[in-house]
Amino acid sequence: MIIAIAGDHGGFALKQKIREHLVQKGIKVVDLGTDSEESVDYPQFGRACAVAVASGKAERGIVVCGTGIGISIAANKVPGIRCALCTSVEMAELARKHNDANILAMGGRITSTEDAVKITDAWLDTEFEGGRHKRRVDMLDSM
């Protein structure tokens, strides 16, 4: 699996930790920046990750900003993207089971590294349930 990862300065430290974790798991990571804690604009990074996923260059994506809010809004502007901001393992599991979320968003100022790793693993390991949820996801994708 190839995962695209991106974040702004507010998410930089957590993005680096998540990248490390993914690499340790043997996952191929495409890091779209940012590369430091210097101030940048989260919409550009959310969009870059979303375009990588929507175009098929990456199967899924992870985005991180200070809260996860701005960068998730940016990612969701790209057709075909279902970006879910998750602050718990339960949210990550449900984002996969019910929403088939193809991008996970987290907040570097909100979520600890330890929790972010658990959230990431839950999101990676949980499959979409399909069934009644598929019709709703199809509705999202046709909007």
Ligand code: RB5
């Ligand atoms: C940047 O200061 C901050 O606004 C950003 O990281 C994020 O929290 C936006 O939603």
